[in-house]
Amino acid sequence: MALRLAVLASGRGSNLQAILDAIAAGTLDAEVVGVFSDKPGAPALGRVPAPLRWSRQAKDYADRARFDTELAEAVAASRPDWIVCAGYMRILDEAFVRRFRGRLLNIHPSLLPLYPGLHTHQRALAAGDAEHGATVHFVTEDLDGGPAIVQARVAVLPGDTPETLAARVLEREHLIYPLAARLYAEGRLCLRGDQATLDGTPLPAHGMPLDA
Numbered sequence: 001m002a003l004r005l006a007v008l009a010s011g012r013g014s015n016l017q018a019i020l021d022a023i024a025a026g027t028l029d030a031e032v033v034g035v036f037s038d039k040p041g042a043p044a045l046g047r048v049p050a051p052l053r054w055s056r057q058a059k060d061y062a063d064r065a066r067f068d069t070e071l072a073e074a075v076a077a078s079r080p081d082w083i084v085c086a087g088y089m090r091i092l093d094e095a096f097v098r099r100f101r102g103r104l105l106n107i108h109p110s111l112l113p114l115y116p117g118l119h120t121h122q123r124a125l126a127a128g129d130a131e132h133g134a135t136v137h138f139v140t141e142d143l144d145g146g147p148a149i150v151q152a153r154v155a156v157l158p159g160d161t162p163e164t165l166a167a168r169v170l171e172r173e174h175l176i177y178p179l180a181a182r183l184y185a186e187g188r189l190c191l192r193g194d195q196a197t198l199d200g201t202p203l204p205a206h207g208m209p210l211d212a
């Protein structure tokens, strides 16, 4: 049976599109059952038919807990197997993370554990790193700190700006998110406690390298 994916997105949704493209190409046996956003104008929402869209503005809620409870209820109502954060720019509260732990994923544009948080491309350039990249990881209570599943590396090139580097990393993001979803759809991926496993074997701290 096709994997039911709920996608959380705040922005343009190119990672969502990469997942939709993999489904359309038949390389990912999945179905996007809802796209959920904290930004009613997010372009990501337009990538799926209207009945699959959910959006609310955080400013209409008294606090984070109320917003995240309503989000969690809407996500749960779509009966997802997996919840995929694809450029979702709000921190999820602990109750949300606990409710979906083991089924909640994020993609982060850095070689985690390097550069959790924002401005990752700029920070990699400022540090003079030779390599940069992106990581798909399970979401745990530790922001951008959950166990890695797949990691893709790109070389930092002379003359790179945050924008050129981000564009090269994004190409890789579009490969590793559908790949991680496929591993899960095939029943090969699991979170046990704080350890991600592939085929029952613990994954290394940086996750599976893209080209493995």
Ligand code: GRF
Residues within 6 Å of the ligand: 009, 011, 012, 013, 014, 015, 016, 044, 086, 087, 088, 107, 108, 109, 134, 170, 173
């Ligand atoms: C990506 O770089 C992702 O890693 C980060 O936010 C960006 C979202 O891009 N979390 P998109 O909305 O998927 O195009």
